[in-house]
Amino acid sequence: MPKTQVSTTELHSPNGVFSQATTIEATGRLVFVSGMTARRPDGSIAGVGDITEQTRQVCANVAAAVEAAGGTLADVCRVDVYVRNMEDFAKIHAVRAQFFAPPLPASTMVEVSKLAHPDYLIEINAIAVIA
Template sequence: MIEEIVSDRVAKLDLPLPHGVRAGDYVYVSGQIAARPDGSIVVGDFEAETRAVLDNVQAVVEAAGGTLADVCKVTVFLLNATLFEPMNRVYAEYFTAPYPARSTVLAPLSNPDLRIEIEAVAYLPRR
């Protein structure tokens, strides 16, 4: 059975996707963008954009009852390779060793103002 995960700290966009879903002992966080809870988008400062995205990932994991330490896999989508280093600087503020497995993919994003999107998987065994 799949349960929808909703966080009041993440914008509810008018799209057919949840913030995340729980399937057994795993929580799958949908791709998060730099949207504030009011739906406005963080633009201009890439590190602020990355923090907003990771704050959203964290909010969804916490809504499911976990922390970022429970995240076992992250996929980062970047607009271009020049953003890799600044993304890593901010990423290291949120995750510590042992780091989750990670893939980074260069890809155009759905909104021309967006430069980063992150999805994650957390392992949260039911007690």
């Protein structure tokens, strides 16, 4: 069940680690990963005040959830990213590049005024399709 990254010259090239669109044959299991934060398995928060470390923990948490469902990050077709400061875009994508490889998932990133805990700087939810 190959995932395909869609690109068209009718749209501007993405400026981060994501595709304009992603296609996949929907003959697998859909996995909907809830918003993952920088919580470690012991409940502590990784990287308080450090967007790079929090993004690393969030991506690791997304990976753990997808792996628990029987897949890998390569199965992720879409992510939604909520950040406290859009100025962290480049730092976030530098970390995402360490976790996601082409074909890249489709993505939306928005800045929000608050997340569920005042120490959270980022939250990511995901959709994966596992064969």
